[in-house]
Amino acid sequence: MAAAFAVGIYMALITSPADFKQGESVRIMYIHVPSAWMALLTYTIIAVASGVSIIWRHPLADLAAKSAAPVGLAFTGLALITGSLWGKPMWGDWWVWDARLTSVLVLFFLYLGYIAIWQAIEDQNQASRAAAILALVGFVNVPIIKFSVEWWSTLHQPASVIRLDGPTIDGSMLVPLLVMVLAFKAYFITVLLWRMKAELVARKLQVLRLKKAQGA
Amino acid sequence: MSKGSLNPMRRRKRQRIIVVLTAMGLLGIAVGLILVALQENIVFFIAPSEIAERQIESGQRFRLGGLVEAGSLEQQPNDPTIHFRITDLEASVPVQYRGLLPDLFREGEGVVAEGRLTAEGIFEADSILAKHDENYMPKEVIESLKKSGRWQPQEERPKDEDS
Numbered sequence: 075m076a077a078a079f080a081v082g083i084y085m086a087l088i089t090s091p092a093d094f095k096q097g098e099s100v101r102i103m104y105i106h107v108p109s110a111w112m113a114l115l116t117y118t119i120i121a122v123a124s125g126v127s128i129i130w131r132h133p134l135a136d137l138a139a140k141s142a143a144p145v146g147l148a149f150t151g152l153a154l155i156t157g158s159l160w161g162k163p164m165w166g167d168w169w170v171w172d173a174r175l176t177s178v179l180v181l182f183f184l185y186l187g188y189i190a191i192w193q194a195i196e197d198q199n200q201a202s203r204a205a206a207i208l209a210l211v212g213f214v215n216v217p218i219i220k221f222s223v224e225w226w227s228t229l230h231q232p233a234s235v236i237r238l239d240g241p242t243i244d245g246s247m248l249v250p251l252l253v254m255v256l257a258f259k260a261y262f263i264t265v266l267l268w269r270m271k272a273e274l275v276a277r278k279l280q281v282l283r284l285k286k287a288q289g290a
Numbered sequence: 291m292s293k294g295s296l297n298p299m300r301r302r303k304r305q306r307i308i309v310v311l312t313a314m315g316l317l318g319i320a321v322g323l324i325l326v327a328l329q330e331n332i333v334f335f336i337a338p339s340e341i342a343e344r345q346i347e348s349g350q351r352f353r354l355g356g357l358v359e360a361g362s363l364e365q366q367p368n369d370p371t372i373h374f375r376i377t378d379l380e381a382s383v384p385v386q387y388r389g390l391l392p393d394l395f396r397e398g399e400g401v402v403a404e405g406r407l408t409a410e411g412i413f414e415a416d417s418i419l420a421k422h423d424e425n426y427m428p429k430e431v432i433e434s435l436k437k438s439g440r441w442q443p444q445e446e447r448p449k450d451e452d453s
Binding site for chain 1 (some may be wrong): 303306307310313314315318321325329331332334335336337357376378381390391393394395399402404417418419420421423425426428429430431432
């Protein structure tokens with residue numbers, strides 16, 4: 075993970091070229107795009123895990139969804155902030171209410187709501203069900219975010235990488251971007267495993283405490 | 291464990307799968323219908339050729355988007371007002387604006403202007419945003435292409451904004 079970040083950031087900041095229109099500001103994209111992709115991917119993982127949790131009642135699915143949420147929230151926040159920093163010099167405004175920006179802001183609040191449910195409901199089984207339902211309902215927003223730039227006129231640009239006629243981004247910029255995407259994925263997996271382990275230990279501790287309290 | 295005791299559990303799981311998938315399907319359809327109904331409000335800007343179609347009257351505030359028509363940019367000396375035309379290659383609208391322009395504002399590039407149409411059909415903008423497109427290219431590549439005369443600016447293509 076650290077190596078992927080080191081190589082990715084080196085390429086993004088030093089060896090990759092400046093863009094013919096944006097100049098050096100293009101380098102914000104190497105953080106912005108991986109964060110935004112991970113924001114969507116993390117939400118999709120939470121939605122799938124929530125489905126598994128509701129249907130098969132698998133406790134590990136619950137754990138994964140709960141542990142992934144704050145990481146996804148951070149990715150979404152990072153995408154919004156870096157986008158805003160780029161928007162001011164390039165578009166001429168920090169924020170506009172177009173379909174892409176608005177739907178990503180909704181995603182941000184979905185993450186917040188999901189985390190809030192886990193915090194607010196004390197009974198973990200009830201919290202898990204309520205949170206899972208919110209995650210599944212909110213999943214409808216994911217395709218909206220992805221296709222917002224095609225369905226409606228937006229200020230945000232359409233996709234540059236994942237498109238039918240191939241990427242419209244030059245190879246010298248695409249490679250560093252993909253390295254950064256890999257680094258973000260490695261970061262996500264590492265942090266998710268840490269958080270799941272911590273959550274597992276916390277639950278075991280709670281059971282032990284309960285037993286002790288009952289025994290006393 | 292006998293097979294008989296497993297079956298009701300399995301049945302319940304299958305029921306839950308059906309409930310979850312149907313609920314999500316219905317929700318998807320409902321949201322889809324809402325978005326189609328709100329189409330006109332979700333678009334960020336409208337194109338010059340849509341002005342007549344949408345029956346926008348003078349004085350009504352809206353965002354006009356398209357390309358800055360090549361060769362249309364004009365500014366009189368001693369007058370801070372900038373004049374240009376926004377086109378979608380079907381129709382074009384004259385625009386006037388006083389103020390700072392964003393870095394990416396250039397002839398032939400995408401732009402979104404917010405303001406009102408006057409009775410004479412001139413769009414008076416009070417804010418201008420530059421629209422960046424999906425093309426990323428190194429500066430050096432463009433410069434060397436220009437030097438060797440092989441650089442052709444992207445063909446101005448009509449944007450299918452209302453597809």
